[in-house]
Amino acid sequence: MSLSIAFALVFSLYVLDQYMTTNSIDSFVDTKGKIVLTKNFLSSPNNADEKLIFIIGSSQVQSLNTTFIHNYLLEHSLNYTVYNFGQPADTPTERLKSIDTLIAKKPDVVVYGFSYRDFMSSSPSELQNAKIVKYLPDPSSAFKKISVTLNIPITAFDFLENPAKVTFDAIKFFSSISKRIFLPTSKSATNETNLWLLNQLNPGGYGVGKSVTNDTTFWPFPNANYRIPQRDTIILTDDELKNYYNRNAVADNRINSFDNNDNVAALEEIISKLQSHHIKLILFITPESRYFLNTLGDSDKKEFNLIIQNISSQYELEIYSLNDKYADLRVWKDLDHVAINDNVTIYNKDMSNHIIQELES
Amino acid sequence: MLFNTIDFVIFFITVTTLFVMIKNRKFQHIFLLAASYFFFYYSSNYLITLLIFTTIWDFYFGNIIWKTTDLRKKKLLLICSLTGNLSLLGFFKYTDFAITQFNLLGHYFDLQSSIPLLNLALPIGISFYTFHSITYTVSIYRGQMPPAKSFVDYAIFVAFFPQLVAGPILRAKEFLPQLREKIENVESGRFRQILVNSYNLKLGITLMAFGFFKKMFLADNIAPLVNEVFYQPMGHDSFTIVLGAIAFGAQIYCDFSGYTDIALGAATILGFKIPINFNKPYFAISPSDFWRRWHISLSSWLRDYLYIPLGGNQKSKTRTYLNLFIVMFLGGLWHGASWNFVIWGMLHGLYLACHKFMVHRFPKIANSPFFKTKIGIVFSILVTQYFVFLAWIAFRVKDTSSMVYSMQKYIIWDFQTKETIQFVSDHGTGIIFLLIFVILYLLSYRKENLQEKISSFNLKYWFIILTSIAILILSFFNGKPEDFIYFKF
Numbered sequence: 033m034s035l036s037i038a039f040a041l042v043f044s045l046y047v048l049d050q051y052m053t054t055n056s057i058d059s060f061v062d063t064k065g066k067i068v069l070t071k072n073f074l075s076s077p078n079n080a081d082e083k084l085i086f087i088i089g090s091s092q093v094q095s096l097n098t099t100f101i102h103n104y105l106l107e108h109s110l111n112y113t114v115y116n117f118g119q120p121a122d123t124p125t126e127r128l129k130s131i132d133t134l135i136a137k138k139p140d141v142v143v144y145g146f147s148y149r150d151f152m153s154s155s156p157s158e159l160q161n162a163k164i165v166k167y168l169p170d171p172s173s174a175f176k177k178i179s180v181t182l183n184i185p186i187t188a189f190d191f192l193e194n195p196a197k198v199t200f201d202a203i204k205f206f207s208s209i210s211k212r213i214f215l216p217t218s219k220s221a222t223n224e225t226n227l228w229l230l231n232q233l234n235p236g237g238y239g240v241g242k243s244v245t246n247d248t249t250f251w252p253f254p255n256a257n258y259r260i261p262q263r264d265t266i267i268l269t270d271d272e273l274k275n276y277y278n279r280n281a282v283a284d285n286r287i288n289s290f291d292n293n294d295n296v297a298a299l300e301e302i303i304s305k306l307q308s309h310h311i312k313l314i315l316f317i318t319p320e321s322r323y324f325l326n327t328l329g330d331s332d333k334k335e336f337n338l339i340i341q342n343i344s345s346q347y348e349l350e351i352y353s354l355n356d357k358y359a360d361l362r363v364w365k366d367l368d369h370v371a372i373n374d375n376v377t378i379y380n381k382d383m384s385n386h387i388i389q390e391l392e393s
Numbered sequence: 394m395l396f397n398t399i400d401f402v403i404f405f406i407t408v409t410t411l412f413v414m415i416k417n418r419k420f421q422h423i424f425l426l427a428a429s430y431f432f433f434y435y436s437s438n439y440l441i442t443l444l445i446f447t448t449i450w451d452f453y454f455g456n457i458i459w460k461t462t463d464l465r466k467k468k469l470l471l472i473c474s475l476t477g478n479l480s481l482l483g484f485f486k487y488t489d490f491a492i493t494q495f496n497l498l499g500h501y502f503d504l505q506s507s508i509p510l511l512n513l514a515l516p517i518g519i520s521f522y523t524f525h526s527i528t529y530t531v532s533i534y535r536g537q538m539p540p541a542k543s544f545v546d547y548a549i550f551v552a553f554f555p556q557l558v559a560g561p562i563l564r565a566k567e568f569l570p571q572l573r574e575k576i577e578n579v580e581s582g583r584f585r586q587i588l589v590n591s592y593n594l595k596l597g598i599t600l601m602a603f604g605f606f607k608k609m610f611l612a613d614n615i616a617p618l619v620n621e622v623f624y625q626p627m628g629h630d631s632f633t634i635v636l637g638a639i640a641f642g643a644q645i646y647c648d649f650s651g652y653t654d655i656a657l658g659a660a661t662i663l664g665f666k667i668p669i670n671f672n673k674p675y676f677a678i679s680p681s682d683f684w685r686r687w688h689i690s691l692s693s694w695l696r697d698y699l700y701i702p703l704g705g706n707q708k709s710k711t712r713t714y715l716n717l718f719i720v721m722f723l724g725g726l727w728h729g730a731s732w733n734f735v736i737w738g739m740l741h742g743l744y745l746a747c748h749k750f751m752v753h754r755f756p757k758i759a760n761s762p763f764f765k766t767k768i769g770i771v772f773s774i775l776v777t778q779y780f781v782f783l784a785w786i787a788f789r790v791k792d793t794s795s796m797v798y799s800m801q802k803y804i805i806w807d808f809q810t811k812e813t814i815q816f817v818s819d820h821g822t823g824i825i826f827l828l829i830f831v832i833l834y835l836l837s838y839r840k841e842n843l844q845e846k847i848s849s850f851n852l853k854y855w856f857i858i859l860t861s862i863a864i865l866i867l868s869f870f871n872g873k874p875e876d877f878i879y880f881k882f
Binding site for chain 1: 868870
């Protein structure tokens with residue numbers, strides 16, 4: 033009996049101790065806050081006096097510090113507000129869905145970072161299919177050609193491209209209407225979140241055009257202090273990177289050729305849209321570690337280089353590659369992501385210099 | 394060819410229509426074989442040669458084993474047959490894995506050279522059709538059935554497209570007789586045409602609808618939630634990891650049982666009966682009960698072709714536990730060339746062995762009337778599923794350090810809630826779909842043969858139900874067909 037009581041007491045103290053050591057409320061913007069800020073920004077009226085630079089791409093561009101870049105540009109008498117719209121697992125196909133929204137904000141410059149992954153097949157079946165060399169006639173590509181030629185109706189309707197999005201938008205719409213009808217005096221959750229966010233941020237509130245400070249570590253948005261997960265700040269040693277590498281087999285044939293790659297077609301469309309709106313476009317290849325590059329097969333490297341050459345010549349754009357410089361540096365949090373760390377400023381510096389070079393040319 | 398793509402829909406409708414039009418059963422069989430080979434060839438191209446090789450190999454050996462009277466020679470022939478099958482499977486599935494492990498060992502001992510990987514494409518369905526073939530030769534060896542009279546019939550058994558890619562694993566002695574039944578005229582030897590009757594059509598379509606619902610409505614909409622947790626689990630709180638484990642359990646169940654329902658439905662429409670693969674596994678009251686309900690065709694295959702030949706539970710208790718462990722270890726390895734699957738299998742082996750040990754050691758507790766009460770059953774289910782979902786973490790997370798972290802957080806709770814609340818708030822959609830799954834699953838506890846009951850409804854109501862399911866699926870489809878998880882195996 034006394035043993036049971038002792039055990040219960042120890043267990044209770046343990047539970048209490050765990051509960052008491054919760055993080056204190058801080059002023060960091062979390063994921064939901066970032067979504068709210070993004071929506072607010074994109075739906076707010078444009079400020080004609082403000083010059084904007086948008087950084088887009090996958091998680092490999094997310095470590096670019098907009099505050100750093102803004103300050104660096106300012107030292108060269110270039111006053112631009114920089115926003116980082118990097119999205120994990122982004123590809124040109126995904127980015128194309130939202131590019132019009134970004135274009136509507138009339139940015140002066142769009143900096144687009146991409147790499148091998150942006151043009152690779154991602155699903156396991158596609159990866160397996162990529163490994164199967166089609167020695168014999170391929171009925172699946174014949175079927176695709178027929179369906180494109182005949183314009184089979186099922187692909188013609190926008191609704192069927194992403195029915196889930198239409199459904200969710202409809203649910204949100206009816207939900208907001210019913211709240212207005214049945215709860216007209218209550219504030220919406222979004223408004224409450226906005227107020228909370230404003231209270232957490234600078235006393236002057238969230239505002240475009242407020243000057244940014246030098247001592248903030250990382251802001252994807254001006255005046256928004258974003259929480260960086262601890263795992264993103266750790267710089268791996270060479271041995272740790274090697275362990276990552278050893279767990280990833282070398283694979284090849286994951287990048288389809290230039291003329292048969294959906295992501296290349298999407299990238300071309302993005303470039304055309306940006307150029308038709310007279311938005312300066314800076315393309316760059318995001319840095320990769322040596323170990324990541326070693327996981328690539330020769331065919332994939334060759335196809336990627338062909339894609340870069342074709343895009344560059346077709347649209348008369350210089351595409352900066354950071355691979356040679358970064359491959360053997362000690363800046364990685366994993367095989368292909370630069371760590372977000374105050375000791376790793378090289379990525380921000382290099383991109384800032386590229387932007388300056390482009391703006392002054 | 395994924396089941397949830399327009400390619401498959403067009404293929405299936407075409408095959409069924411032509412199948413019905415063919416009057417002669419012999420030609421129906423040939424057509425079915427051609428369709429199955431086309432289905433395989435569509436995704437695998439030249440790798441169809443492996444399927445054909447396996448078919449010819451085991452058909453030939455099956456005949457010789459049957460004709461041989463010398464027991465020793467019979468055994469030798471069986472070993473040859475098994476060696477051929479398993480060598481093929483081993484080569485394509487495990488060679489690169491073995492090379493990677495060898496290279497890792499080499500790095501550990503600072504050897505400068507490493508063997509380059511072969512980068513072999515994994516032939517789709519090789520794990521499944523290899524096991525189909527093994528059931529054929531072993532059944533002949535054991536005298537349970539004669540060899541197939543026709544090569545075409547045997548080839549259909551191996552390559553039958555509804556179950557070719559991801560099971561259920563068919564038994565030759567259950568499937569082959571279906572190809573030979575319903576002889577119209579025994580004297581003439583002509584076989585009656587396989588008819589697509591209205592009962593089978595309704596039942597088949599209902600099964601397929603339920604399969605697509607589980608896969609496209611539930612599994613694919615829960616998947617983003619799972620991906621968010623396990624993409625980089627380090628740093629997540631315990632409750633988030635637990636939530637992720639439950640979500641993955643829901644996802645893999647809906648994904649795999651959804652696929653099985655589609656396969657069952659397609660086979661039913663064509664007039665064939667294939668075994669069920671799931672029987673409400675998350676209501677299992679013990680590890681052995683779980684394996685009587687989850688991937689039933691695989692667990693019964695492992696029991697009949699591995700566990701029993703190893704001695705089953707007929708030898709000593711220690712040997713029984715060891716047999717269970719070995720069988721589940723190999724079962725884990727069968728799933729994929731990766732240590733996480735091996736760990737998953739080993740965990741289940743451990744569960745089975747421990748459960749057996751507890752039953753032997755504490756029979757009074759095992760047979761206690763408490764476990765027959767409602768509370769006792771609920772308790773047994775919760776404890777069993779706690780361990781099942783723990784093992785799912787190993788199945789999902791490949792990276793060893795992430796796996797260890799996640800399992801540690803799952804077992805030893807930190808009682809942090811802030812991050813979990815934020816996570817739930819950020820992923821409301823996935824949570825809602827998970828809740829829908831939980832509610833539907835709980836409601837199904839006492840419901841048996843739901844699909845059969847729905848298919849027996851009046852045509853008007855049946856049509857309304859199916860249309861509602863189709864609208865739900867379509868309304869929450871994100872436009873990109875997601876792979877079935879078990880296609881990887």
